[in-house]
Amino acid sequence: MLTDQALSDDLGRRKSCVLPSIVDDPRYKEGSLKYVFALHNHPYAATLSDNDIADIVAKGLKHGFEVEAKGAKVRLAVIAFFSESSDPRQPRCDGFFQYIPLTSQILKWSNTSDGWKCQQTGSVKWLNGTEFRVDRKNAPCQESTGSSP
Template sequence: MRPAPDAPFLDKLPGPLLGPFSSPSSALLAACRKILAKPNASAGAREHPDFEVRWRASSEYCAWVYYTPEQQYVMSKLTDQSRVDPLQRSKSCLLPSMVDDPRYPADSIRYIYALHNHPYGSSLTESDIQFIVSEGMVHGFESETKDGRLRLSVVAFFSRSASEPSCDGFHQYIPLTGQMLKWTRADASWRCEQTGSVRWSDTDDRKFTVQKVSRPCDRSNTP
């Protein structure tokens, strides 16, 4: 989904594109595969001789995974509407705050994951962190579901390959806990590592610092 030429950015995304799914993890992994299969979603490894060209040509795509009144998880349609940085070196997908699923009243939708891809697997940016906190102020930082209370988070998928991209992992930030996590595929299983902890300023709610850590995730961290 894209805005018409010369039109403002989309403020809503239609739904659904994928689903329904019975669990948040199945929705997340299906979304990962879908997004990374889009054109130029991965620039591959920095060591590749064509990395610079692939990075400049890369695109970010974004969507929501949300929880419906039918107790299912659904992924919205995708957008690649973006703002290009001043050096024209990368694009950041601008995720609309709202999903428009005509099957349900707007206030019955529960927002679970804000999704996008990072073309070369970089960690979450300052903009990603600020965005999901602002969305938490609108939608709430956790939602009651049939699977318990699920915490709102932002997710950035990545693939190690540009020529044959696959869902190799994702970065995740959970505002309610302050944790920054990195999930990577290991054969048929997944490995989770906490890579950082976000601390917000006591005097300025727009400022934060990230303390780098490296430790296994605790059992409460499930995608």
């Protein structure tokens, strides 16, 4: 679903979408709708922001970090699409960044001529319940148990 809620920074320079904590849809019983991915776009190939990371963790703490769907477990993640096009009038989907709280991984998926390539660009280390740091790295993508919030 798309959100129509927005939040501006204190100086009015940046506006971002706000995901609702609860979705009320009369077609589904209360509490049955869960977040799987929070999708948004970044104008350039800049990694996920601290707000992106904190927001998805807040949703996970409230609703869970895994959802069962069609017999499989799907991990909650935030995804930010990016374009490396030099012409903003002709954007492309060149890839996306993905943060998976259960594995602590920040991944960069790039759409190359050889297909989709994955690179781990960071790992989130939680210092306490509200503070974290991102350890930058450049490694192939792999399964990780990580350190969840």
